[in-house]
Amino acid sequence: MQIQIGNVTVHHILGESFRADGGGHFGLVPKVLWERISDTDEFNRVDMVFHGWLIESHGRRILVDTGHGTKLDDKFKGHFAVEKEDRLLINLAALGFAPEDIDIVINTHLHADHCGGNTRRQDDRIVATFPNAEYWVQRLEYADALFPNERTRATYLAENFRPLEDEDSGQLRLLYGDTRVTPEVRCVVTRGHTRAHQCVVIESGEQTAICLGDLAPWVVHFERLAWVPAYDVEPMETIETKRRVRDWVLETGAILLFDHDPRMAAGVLHEQDGRFKVEPVSA
Numbered sequence: 001m002q003i004q005i006g007n008v009t010v011h012h013i014l015g016e017s018f019r020a021d022g023g024g025h026f027g028l029v030p031k032v033l034w035e036r037i038s039d040t041d042e043f044n045r046v047d048m049v050f051h052g053w054l055i056e057s058h059g060r061r062i063l064v065d066t067g068h069g070t071k072l073d074d075k076f077k078g079h080f081a082v083e084k085e086d087r088l089l090i091n092l093a094a095l096g097f098a099p100e101d102i103d104i105v106i107n108t109h110l111h112a113d114h115c116g117g118n119t120r121r122q123d124d125r126i127v128a129t130f131p132n133a134e135y136w137v138q139r140l141e142y143a144d145a146l147f148p149n150e151r152t153r154a155t156y157l158a159e160n161f162r163p164l165e166d167e168d169s170g171q172l173r174l175l176y177g178d179t180r181v182t183p184e185v186r187c188v189v190t191r192g193h194t195r196a197h198q199c200v201v202i203e204s205g206e207q208t209a210i211c212l213g214d215l216a217p218w219v220v221h222f223e224r225l226a227w228v229p230a231y232d233v234e235p236m237e238t239i240e241t242k243r244r245v246r247d248w249v250l251e252t253g254a255i256l257l258f259d260h261d262p263r264m265a266a267g268v269l270h271e272q273d274g275r276f277k278v279e280p281v282s283a
């Protein structure tokens, strides 16, 4: 799928499939409500995918998030039933993009399912997957990832971001809050899932779009403010951030670009009688 936002071309790049614990994914929402939306397997896991977004703006090729990547060990793959972890690169290649062609990688945050593909194994070394790219990460997110605690340790894996800081790589760029990428693309801090989670906003001509990252991993998380994953470190902040972003989306008609919903990658928000519904967009 390819979406045109004014002068900006956005490519949907389907990445790996995996499964996540339903309780983690829906937080306080009782299973009797969320099981209407998704089946579970014998371990109470729901189907997930990773949607990568490649943005072409002002001659720059910008990849938003990189999925789990290909460095996973068997234990991790088993827990999360990760499959087709090389599909992001295969689908990029199918569109004619080599890893060398990517100018900027933006990580919405540094959880393993969003930045694992930042790096790859080459012989006994871990190197940048995208050798010519700068990797843009919020400074506060980087600090939280470098110094994880008991709650965040399992998902902040240094091999996904630390090698980018090394002298022979030097590809890491830390952002101090909202940052413009091109005249049509900007990073906006959207606190809640993590303290410095960021979304990517595209504005060109009269059209807008937003890569939501894990602000709302599935469509239903955007339709219902109270549906917040248990993984969010600041759930009350997530709700207020979603309220603010939702108001802006209603105002601008922005296209919503999701990271994990297996049923819908891109959608448009509609409001009727105080209820919110996201309808899919195709090309």
Ligand SMILES: [Zn+2]
Residues within 6 Å of the ligand: 111, 113, 114, 214, 217, 259, 260
């Ligand atoms: Zn995620």
